[in-house]
Amino acid sequence: PVYFDLDKIAAIDGVDAVYIANTYSVPEPVKREETPKMDYSNWVTGVDAAYDEFGVDGTGKVIAVLDTGLNFTHEAFADADGNCAKNGRLTEEDLVDAGAPGKYINAKVPFAYDYADKDNDVTDRQGHGTHVAGIAAGCAYDKETKKYTFLGSASGAQILAMKIFYDSESKSGTSSDVYFYALEDAYRLGADVVNMSIGAQNGFTYDAELEDAVFGNIYKRLERAGIVVCVANGNEYSMAENSSLGYIGPDYQDYGVAGSPASYDGNFSVASMENLAYPAYVVTVNGNNYGYSDTSDNTLWQTTFGDKDTDYVVVPDGTGKKEVDIGIGSPEEYAKVDVKGKIAVVQRGELNFQDKVTNAAAAGAIGVIVVNNEAGMINMAIDNFVVPAISLPLASLSDFMNAESKVVKTPTEKQDVINDNAFLMSDFSSWGTTPSLTIDPAITSIGGNVNSASKNGNDQYEVMSGTSMATPQVAGMAALMGQYVRENKLVEKTGKSARQLINSLLMSTATPVINGENEMPYAVIQQGAGLANVNDAINAKSFLMMDDNLSGTAADGKVKAELGDDPDRTGKYSFGFTINNLNGEQQEYTFSTELFTQAIRTVKGAEYLDTLTTPIAANVSYEVNGQTFVPTSKIVCDVNRDGVTDEKDAQLVLDSIVGLETLDAEQQ
Secondary structure (H helix, E strand, C coil), X not given: CCHHXXXXXXXXXXXXXXXXXXXXXXXXXXXXXXXXXXXHHHHHCCHHHHHHHHCCCCCCCEEEEEECCCCCCCHHHCCCCCHHHHHCCCCHHHHHHHCCCCECCCCCXXXXXXXXXXXCCCCCCCCHHHHHHHHHHCEEEECCCCEEEEECCCCCCEEEEEECCCCCHHHCCEEHHHHHHHHHHHHHHCCCEEEECXXXXXXXCCCHHHHHHHCCCHHHHHHHCCCEEEEECCCCCCCCCCCCCCCECCCCCCCCCCCECCCCCCCEEEEEEECCEEEECEEEECCEEEECECCCCCCHHHHHHCCCEEEEEECCCCCCXXXXXXXXXXXXXXXXXXXXXXXXXXXXECECHHHHHHHHHHCCCCEEEEECCCXXXXXXXXXXXCCCEEEECHHHHHHHHHCCCCEEECCCCCEEEECCCCCCECCCCCCCCCCCCCCCCCEEEEEECEEEECCCCCCCXXXXXXXXXXXXXXXXXXXXXXXXXXXXXXXXHHCXXXXXXXXXXHHHCCECCEECCCCEECCHHHHCCCECXXXXXXXXXXXXXXXXXXXXXXXXXXXXXXXXXXXXXXXXXXXXXXEEECCCCCCCCCCCCCCEEEEEEEECCEEEEEEEEEECCCCCCEXXXXXXXXXXXXXXXXXXXXXXXXXXXXXXXXXXXXXXXXXXXXXX
């Protein structure tokens, strides 16, 4: 059927109404060569600290994972430690009482159903859903050693395996009419958190007709039930990514490609940041380890050089024109150096990778190392590996040049390697805002280089990257927060729902992510509130509730000052919020405001809107309980001697630093 058949379909006897369902492709993670561990992301997001300090691991909570299915025989979903069997909330009898379709797997996975193909087979043929479920709530336990070998964010939580993608190649992907039924059952089964690592870019705020008329506004029902819905914001980066210069004009100030259903009102949209470190196969040069990329089908480098010390030669450029004398691997360069029986080290550039390998082999080299000519890793496209070849980051070049012993070591065990892009926003994470000018993403987590459960074996793990990987970490953190809220009776103490508290505390305590290029915060429309940290959220002594915002999510605990359009360009904006005390003790706060906008970049005489932020000056005033408030500080630094320590003193100090003002001895 096509769109012009809608009237014909509606005229069929028994058809009440016809609606168009949005369709979604099977999520494709961003491919990376490295293999990081969850250990690092759990440390960065405060999961480890929250368990150590408060004992929260998601026990008693239920996370519904709507995805490509699950490798339910994997050790991460076996409940080997018996925690879910002993303390899990959902039992097999509960599923019968709920009247939902599907089958019981075990205490860890008490429910599984394929909503696309309408059967009980949730076999994960793509691997995406298994990886996501592992991040959210995986838990692998070795009964012999009595040690945990893998832990997801909420390792004690139960998982509802809700497969929403079709098996058939002729009918791949999913659609809103499929996953809405899964959301219905997540609601009926009493899920605490829903994870949806799916999306279609440039999303609006809701599927009006289908959602309201058929499913009774399912997202509002989930909100009223207190269920936190975490959705990936997308991996399309920005509207300017495929433009010739990578920027957009200042008169079209919309980088946003945030996807739906992340953009739907009430959902918790998640952006991605790079992981801290990862265990990877490395080579050791001059005593330092460097992770590498081997694009051969059978990891040729490891099988050839594993556990060996092999001599190398840096192939010289020989022209005297380069600051570092390393060539690109041309035949002319090899004519000037003996590489027979050794590894040839050359630099990326000019020649394609296949030619670099072929030329090295012709000169008698037994392997090739290609050093990148810019920051970051590269994956080399090579059809014929005449000899083994790998690529290394630019940072390795100085060690190759300066090592006294010209030897490459290749350990066979993975070693921990620091991620050069650690703590930076991922280069695929989708920008907001939405077409409705609401702020998405709402928050950021680790999605760049995450290791989790694999479909390829019951004890196998693999790396994937994407906002799909960041989202289940937020889902896991929401489960941890839910456990803490329940155990400490915060709903009763505050009069707020668990969902309101989870949303507010995670966003209120998020840390802004700083762009290493200019040491300024990434744009709010790229990172939302910042990096979520569940331990910071649990330790918070207060939480914020917005008075109002454009999306209407203020009452839901979302800490977003969405101001909407300013068609008259008045440049005047206001918003309000309430600080709510959590521990009953007196808290004292002051205010400060930092305003940023995207800078204008001039390229070849034309102006473009930059991706980097820049500070802007503004007149900011505050009212507290209807009274004008002048920010002060407990730190006594009254440089201008007006009786208070405030932003005027800070400005005077800055002016003195740049030479605009001179401070006397007492002021200094």
